């Protein structure tokens with residue numbers, strides 16, 4: 607139904623209770639039985655997690671910690687050049703470990719005193735209404751596995767680097783965290799699948815792939831750009847359009863390629879007014895009007 611569903615590897619629970627992550631043949635870890643066993647074990651942790659209990663500890667190899675250290679170091683350099691001031695301040699507030707993969711429980715404990723956000727483990731795709739809805743309560747669903755070590759700078763699916771370097775840093779900002787909560791409120795309020803999809807697309811083009819004028823140049827605040835080693839170097843050359851709710855909510859995107867249409871806010875205040883304001887009081891009727899405008 608939604609395109610997002612295609613990029614999470616499906617997770618199956620067999621009759622004997624074992625959990626299997628069905629990686630595509632093209633996945634860099636497909637032929638690595640050790641990696642696959644770890645993926646299955648990490649997915650099982652999320653499936654067996656009881657809400658309210660601490661997030662179980664995932665086992666990572668030394669090589670995987672090295673992947674985190676490498677990507678974290680490379681992205682930090684790029685963030686200074688390409689990320690918004692608000693995001694960079696939030697990075698300083700959160701202070702993620704640079705040399706090893708933090709456990710999600712640890713990320714949650716760093717984040718909660720700052721903005722009240724807590725992490726929840728996800729085995730794979732979380733239905734849109736749950737994923738967005740719980741944002742209203744300050745919960746963020748996150749995958750816990752890391753990309754295969756053979757391709758440290760590439761992942762075909764959202765991994766812990768995306769979820770934590772991209773999203774947790776943003777969630778450490780009071781102003782971005784407020785936008786995530788508003789998106790959650792909107793997802794809870796709307797009733798039709800069409801309106802929910804619209805809300806999720808506005809999220810995609812802002813909190814995932816948003817850019818804005820900041821310090822006199824185009825900078826990124828979207829987690830998808832800020833966690834992608836390749837994409838962060840490319841966004842300034844993409845088709846960058848003015849912030850437009852009707853266009854964002856109806857533009858198709860292909861998650862298997864670099865996001866080539868982006869929407870630029872003039873400032874953080876502008877983003878808060880237009881997108882925050884929309885999420886704060888949108889409903890099925892107002893969204894139906896926006897969809898009609900876009901046609």
Ligand SMILES: [Fe+2]
Pocket residue numbers: 764768769773814829830
């Ligand atoms: Fe994301």
